[in-house]
Amino acid sequence: MESCVPPEPLSWEALQALAAPEPDLVEGPTSARASLRLFGQPESAVRVTLYRDHHAWCPYCQKVWLWLEERRIPYRIRKVTMFCYGEKEAWFKRLVPSGMLPALELDGRLITESDRILEALEQAFGTLGPSLKEPRVMQLRQLERLLFRAWCQWLCVPGLSEEQERRGEQSFDQYAGLMAEAITSGPGPFLLGDLSSADVVFVPYVERMNASLAYEKGYLLRRRHPPIDRWFTALEQRSTYRGTQSDFHTHAHDLPPQMGGCHASGKPEQQRLASRIDHGPWPIVDGDQSDPETSQSEPADAATVALARVLKHRPTLLLRNPQSQAFERPLRCALSTLISGVPCPPPPGSAPGLRYLRDRISVPRDMPLHAARRLRQALEAVASLDPQGPGRQGPAIPRLHRRDQDPLPFLRSQPALAGAGQ
Numbered sequence: 001m002e003s004c005v006p007p008e009p010l011s012w013e014a015l016q017a018l019a020a021p022e023p024d025l026v027e028g029p030t031s032a033r034a035s036l037r038l039f040g041q042p043e044s045a046v047r048v049t050l051y052r053d054h055h056a057w058c059p060y061c062q063k064v065w066l067w068l069e070e071r072r073i074p075y076r077i078r079k080v081t082m083f084c085y086g087e088k089e090a091w092f093k094r095l096v097p098s099g100m101l102p103a104l105e106l107d108g109r110l111i112t113e114s115d116r117i118l119e120a121l122e123q124a125f126g127t128l129g130p131s132l133k134e135p136r137v138m139q140l141r142q143l144e145r146l147l148f149r150a151w152c153q154w155l156c157v158p159g160l161s162e163e164q165e166r167r168g169e170q171s172f173d174q175y176a177g178l179m180a181e182a183i184t185s186g187p188g189p190f191l192l193g194d195l196s197s198a199d200v201v202f203v204p205y206v207e208r209m210n211a212s213l214a215y216e217k218g219y220l221l222r223r224r225h226p227p228i229d230r231w232f233t234a235l236e237q238r239s240t241y242r243g244t245q246s247d248f249h250t251h252a253h254d255l256p257p258q259m260g261g262c263h264a265s266g267k268p269e270q271q272r273l274a275s276r277i278d279h280g281p282w283p284i285v286d287g288d289q290s291d292p293e294t295s296q297s298e299p300a301d302a303a304t305v306a307l308a309r310v311l312k313h314r315p316t317l318l319l320r321n322p323q324s325q326a327f328e329r330p331l332r333c334a335l336s337t338l339i340s341g342v343p344c345p346p347p348p349g350s351a352p353g354l355r356y357l358r359d360r361i362s363v364p365r366d367m368p369l370h371a372a373r374r375l376r377q378a379l380e381a382v383a384s385l386d387p388q389g390p391g392r393q394g395p396a397i398p399r400l401h402r403r404d405q406d407p408l409p410f411l412r413s414q415p416a417l418a419g420a421g422q
């Protein structure tokens with residue numbers, strides 16, 4: 001006979017025993033939390049320091065980060081706050097008065113502007129496939145900028161009429177079609193055969209186009225352009241890319257303050273997809289339709305990785321939650337649900353605190369895509385059992401800034417790790 005007693009949440013000790021072990025951030029797979037990468041070389045071999053943003057939201061940083069990971073160049077990472085989510089570090093402003101990211105030190109020489117950085121890295125360490133300066137690569141780099149412009153004109157202009165929406169989509173489609181053609185005309189799944197700098201240049205914004213156009217326009221780039229889907233699929237087979245890869249929810253909410261606004265079409269399909277991206281269930285499409293966020297199936301440790309990441313930051317997560325210390329039991333309920341798959345009812349009034357956390361899991365900063373999905377799903381499942389107000393949401397995610405994501409409290413809670421992986 002089945003028991004009618006609702007499951008009790010596990011203790012913190014029991015949860016800790018179930019968490020995934022800490023990965024090797026120096027030699028293991030690419031991780032947003034690393035502060036040093038050696039690729040089997042001694043620390044004395046490090047000639048490069050990359051300055052990139054704490055949350056891995058900056059697209060130009062992702063370009064340099066992925067290049068270093070692909071070329072396996074030993075490097076140090078120092079993280080910096082972006083204006084949209086907190087105060088820029090004084091030490092960084094002394095180094096780069098504009099505060100712009102990325103920046104890179106190579107043999108003690110400071111370089112800014114991601115394109116100049118990649119060119120300097122090519123010169124110092126050799127190319128990743130054809131050089132950035134080869135005419136066929138230059139042509140692709142120009143195409144990337146044209147695609148970027150078409151995306152901005154569709155996404156970032158407020159108040160488009162129905163006709164303007166249609167033209168915005170058409171123009172974007174035209175440039176996406178040129179990228180698809182460039183992929184198809186080569187021998188491999190990538191732009192020029194094997195993965196090269198040309199692909200790395202496209203990665204950050206095409207990833208953001210894929211996410212933002214689903215959220216704001218109901219447009220699924222990978223479905224519309226199968227060669228681009230194959231390109232993503234090939235990228236997703238690489239642990240380097242997966243380590244830097246974000247997801248739809250993260251980009252849907254990190255882009256508006258960075259881009260000066262992203263504007264929804266308001267069409268039914270857009271509203272449906274935006275609601276799925278925000279509230280789940282994930283993946284955001286049903287049945288046998290291919291997942292527009294990733295071609296990778298869920299790894300076996302997705303739940304235990306998510307658990308380990310929450311446990312690591314438990315005190316700060318409680319401090320930052322609107323429910324503060326009263327969030328202790330709802331959080332244990334959610335983590336128990338995450339691990340057991342059996343929904344554990346929370347105390348009355350927990351839904352807003354649970355959904356506050358659901359809405360602020362950032363990929364890849366906090367955890368990989370599938371782990372984040374698992375955790376969001378568990379938080380949502382438990383929130384929906386709140387006996388007091390199962391539909392109540394947490395405080396809305398701001399659109400003009402993201403100071404709700406100030407990294408300082410998380411850094412302060414771990415002084416030994418400040419500047420290192422979070």
Ligand SMILES: N[C@@H](CCC(=O)N[C@@H](CS)C(=O)NCC(=O)O)C(=O)O
Nearest residue numbers: 058059060082083100101102113114
């Ligand atoms: N052209 C520059 C653009 C760099 C850029 O726009 N960086 C933005 C972030 S994506 C930035 O650092 N803004 C200051 C801030 O947000 O704090 C490059 O390619 O490096």
